[in-house]
Amino acid sequence: xxxxxxxxxxxxxxxxxxxxxxxxxxxxxxxxxxxxxxxxxxxxxxxxxxxxxxxxxxxxxxxxxxxxxxxxxxxxxxxxxxxxxxxxxxxxxxxxxxxxxxxxxxxxxxxxxxxxxxxxxxxxxxxxxxxxxxxxxxxxxxxxxxxxxxxxxxxxxxxxxxxxxxxxxxxxxxxxxxxxxxxxxxxxxxxxxxxxxxxxxxxxxxxxxxxxxxxxxxxxxxxxxxxxxxxxxxxxxxxxxxxxxxxxxxxxxxxxxxxxxxxxxxxxxxxxxxxxxxxxxxxxxxxxxxxxxxxxxxxxxxxxxxxxxxxxxx
Amino acid sequence: xxxxxxxxxxxxxxxxxxxxxxxxxxxxxxxxxxxxxxxxxxxxxxxxxxxxxxxxxxxxxxxxxxxxxxxxxxxxxxxxxxxxxxxxxxxxxxxxxxxxxxxxxxxxxxxxxxxxxxxxxxxxxxxxxxxxxxxxxxxxxxxxxxxxxxxxxxxxxxxxxxxxxxxxxxxxxxxxxxxxxxxxxxxxxxxxxxxxxxxxxxxxxxxxxxxxxxxxxxxxxxxxxxxxxxxxxxxxxxxxxxxxxxxxxxxx
Numbered sequence: 001x002x003x004x005x006x007x008x009x010x011x012x013x014x015x016x017x018x019x020x021x022x023x024x025x026x027x028x029x030x031x032x033x034x035x036x037x038x039x040x041x042x043x044x045x046x047x048x049x050x051x052x053x054x055x056x057x058x059x060x061x062x063x064x065x066x067x068x069x070x071x072x073x074x075x076x077x078x079x080x081x082x083x084x085x086x087x088x089x090x091x092x093x094x095x096x097x098x099x100x101x102x103x104x105x106x107x108x109x110x111x112x113x114x115x116x117x118x119x120x121x122x123x124x125x126x127x128x129x130x131x132x133x134x135x136x137x138x139x140x141x142x143x144x145x146x147x148x149x150x151x152x153x154x155x156x157x158x159x160x161x162x163x164x165x166x167x168x169x170x171x172x173x174x175x176x177x178x179x180x181x182x183x184x185x186x187x188x189x190x191x192x193x194x195x196x197x198x199x200x201x202x203x204x205x206x207x208x209x210x211x212x213x214x215x216x217x218x219x220x221x222x223x224x225x226x227x228x229x230x231x232x233x234x235x236x237x238x239x240x241x242x243x244x245x246x247x248x249x250x251x252x253x254x255x256x257x258x259x260x261x262x263x264x265x266x267x268x269x270x271x272x273x274x275x276x277x278x279x280x281x282x283x284x285x286x287x288x289x290x291x292x293x294x295x296x297x298x299x300x301x302x303x304x305x306x307x308x309x310x311x312x313x314x
Numbered sequence: 315x316x317x318x319x320x321x322x323x324x325x326x327x328x329x330x331x332x333x334x335x336x337x338x339x340x341x342x343x344x345x346x347x348x349x350x351x352x353x354x355x356x357x358x359x360x361x362x363x364x365x366x367x368x369x370x371x372x373x374x375x376x377x378x379x380x381x382x383x384x385x386x387x388x389x390x391x392x393x394x395x396x397x398x399x400x401x402x403x404x405x406x407x408x409x410x411x412x413x414x415x416x417x418x419x420x421x422x423x424x425x426x427x428x429x430x431x432x433x434x435x436x437x438x439x440x441x442x443x444x445x446x447x448x449x450x451x452x453x454x455x456x457x458x459x460x461x462x463x464x465x466x467x468x469x470x471x472x473x474x475x476x477x478x479x480x481x482x483x484x485x486x487x488x489x490x491x492x493x494x495x496x497x498x499x500x501x502x503x504x505x506x507x508x509x510x511x512x513x514x515x516x517x518x519x520x521x522x523x524x525x526x527x528x529x530x531x532x533x534x535x536x537x538x539x540x541x542x543x544x545x546x547x548x549x550x551x552x553x554x555x556x557x558x559x560x561x562x563x564x565x566x
Binding site for chain 2 (some may be wrong): 251
């Protein structure tokens with residue numbers, strides 16, 4: 001079943017490539033040589049693409065699965081959980097190149113998400129407001145633990161501050177490859193299972209009447225979104241609001257069905273973060289702004305607008 | 315004929331408070347069954363028990379002779395469809411996409427909807443009379459059109475049993491009639507339909523059988539003309555003047 005919207009999704013690919021090529025020429029140094037362009041900027045642009053894709057995808061998954069337009073990995077505490085995992089690794093000397101690092105970051109993301117969900121589930125189904133509040137509670141608590149750790153172990157603090165604000169470390173090719181593969185795998189699995197997100201957009205109870213097993217499907221999609229978020233956090237720390245903004249904009253273009261929304265949110269997330277990072281690198285050059293600051297400057301007002309709009313519908 | 319649904323001494327409590335206390339009835343092919351009773355008499359809960367969504371605390375709901383809770387979820391969704399009273403939707407799915415979701419239980423988990431599924435959706439849209447809305451956003455429709463879209467979704471499941479929870483409660487009289495005419499046609503095509511509703515006038519005109527619930531239990535089950543009597547309804551709802559019912563609704 002092809003239709004016009006399916007064909008339109010394809011145009012995001014050249015858009016991402018064009019943004020990536022353009023971003024090669026933006027940076028703190030205006031007359032950059034090949035070393036800077038290929039050695040520093042290219043890996044960083046690729047990292048922005050991977051992180052943006054992971055967060056855009058996770059946001060679309062959460063918004064559909066939980067029937068909640070105010071969801072994204074940052075708001076639900078998934079990112080904070082992944083961060084706590086990363087900090088734990090730092091405390092116990094687990095290096096970022098070890099497989100155990102990704103496993104712990106994923107475990108943090110997954111358990112924080114489930115914890116938020118179960119806190120919000122006061123009645124049979126968590127309401128939009130309860131999920132957001134539970135996410136805030138979980139994020140705040142985990143961030144406090146991270147701050148506590150940073151105060152106690154000052155020698156780790158500098159890199160962690162940057163991590164916490166969301167920004168790109170000097171990109172490591174191995175991490176880039178691993179995170180890229182994880183995000184690609186999660187998006188591919190999501191693209192196979194998109195029908196379930198459509199029926200979950202009607203609510204868990206209606207999804208059950210349409211033949212889905214809510215517990216099983218929730219588990220699978222929490223795992224996919226947590227994997228993609230963990231991969232993003234491993235590269236760039238907590239970059240907020242990408243997963244919130246991108247699916248909402250793309251729904252206006254491609255419609256609500258996850259058939260197009262999941263893959264287009266991954267591509268749109270990549271595009272958005274490449275551009276946001278180009279801004280972060282150039283706007284106050286030679287000082288570099290953490291990219292999480294840029295996305296939050298866009299994202300927080302967007303969240304407020306969305307909150308007011310959603311509140312009107314209840 | 316084996317009943318489509320058979321309910322035996324069905325009981326259910328929410329946190330110790332009984333919500334359904336001993337329902338006993340059956341639903342056959344061609345039945346259009348009205349389920350009535352005052353608020354809190356457990357009508358909606360009863361539908362959720364029949365659909366297999368809730369686990370009864372006592373008794374069982376049987377679908378084609380087998381406990382509904384024993385069916386695999388997708389098999390159950392090919393036999394029973396449930397239309398909730400109101401469904402808030404945060405996203406603008408098209409009517410076509412909404413109805414296509416009804417094909418979900420017919421599609422294996424790793425597959426996409428097929429062209430046959432799409433063709434089936436178009437048939438159902440015609441059958442329900444909303445083919446012209448196929449590309450419209452579900453949220454841009456009137457409540458009546460929207461209700462028809464969700465009935466179409468349920469029909470796309472190709473169920474044997476259709477359960478509806480207050481399908482006409484906030485609709486104008488035109489849509490109330492359209493929906494009950496549609497349900498009557500569906501029942502005549504061998505489906506078994508159970509409708510929870512407060513529209514007594516419509517139910518007494520269209521329903522063949524009725525189940526009258528009151529707080530704390532079941533009052534009456536039988537042919538509609540007997541069940542929906544002024545005496546039964548007054549007793550179920552605690553109406554002190556049964557003659558008023560006769561005056562207002564032409565029920566005797």
